[in-house]
Amino acid sequence: MRTNDFTPLYRSTIGFDRLFDMLDQATRVEPISPNWPPYNVEKLGEDRYRITMAVAGFTTDEIEITQHENSLTVSGEKRPEPEGVQVLHRGIAGRAFRQAFSLADHVRVTDARLENGLLTVDLVREVPEELKPRRVPIATGGASGSRVAQIEHEPKAA
Numbered sequence: 001m002r003t004n005d006f007t008p009l010y011r012s013t014i015g016f017d018r019l020f021d022m023l024d025q026a027t028r029v030e031p032i033s034p035n036w037p038p039y040n041v042e043k044l045g046e047d048r049y050r051i052t053m054a055v056a057g058f059t060t061d062e063i064e065i066t067q068h069e070n071s072l073t074v075s076g077e078k079r080p081e082p083e084g085v086q087v088l089h090r091g092i093a094g095r096a097f098r099q100a101f102s103l104a105d106h107v108r109v110t111d112a113r114l115e116n117g118l119l120t121v122d123l124v125r126e127v128p129e130e131l132k133p134r135r136v137p138i139a140t141g142g143a144s145g146s147r148v149a150q151i152e153h154e155p156k157a158a
Contacts (some may be wrong), residue, residue: 036093036095036097036099037053037055037076037093037097037099039051039052039053039054040052041101047124047126047127048122048123048124048125049122049123049125050120050121050122050123051072051074051101051120051123052118052119052121053099053118053119053121054117054118055076055118055119056092056093056117057092057093057094058076058078058094058119059114062076062077062078063075063076063119064076065109065112065121067103067109070102070103070104070105070107071100071101071102071103072100072101072109072121072123073098073099073100074098074099074100074101074119074121075096075097075098075099076097076098077096078094078096103123105127106126106127106128107124107125108123108124109122109123110122110124
């Protein structure tokens with residue numbers, strides 16, 4: 001079994017602890033578990049994403065979507081069959097599930113829909129204006145005659 005030791009990188013970087021923790025978790029060998037339910041992750045635009053999960057047989061009150069900081073969790077648990085119902089063949093899976101997604105900074109859920117057995121979760125990345133890249137002007141001249149222009153935000157690339 002091959003493992004990666006990121007300890008030397010912790011010493012030479014500042015503020016990247018979370019990144020290395022994510023790398024460490026991704027490289028760990030976990031017990032084999034089914035990837036249930038199946039899902040797609042789509043990029044719809046520069047800062048727009050969509051997760052589509054196949055959750056046939058589940059209703060909106062049996063599915064819970066929770067976003068906490070940079071983690072999105074989708075879980076589902078079927079309600080018990082009503083008394084007196086006898087199922088002769090069960091081909092539609094109704095097992096409970098819990099799927100967790102790691103989100104980048106400033107990504108939030110904007111919409112969630114359940115239609116035709118597909119759960120669709122729309123996400124958008126909204127970086128606050130103060131965190132966007134900005135151009136920093138360089139002052140010229142001596143201390144008494146220096147003039148500093150106002151800091152400008154970088155124009156968005158088309």
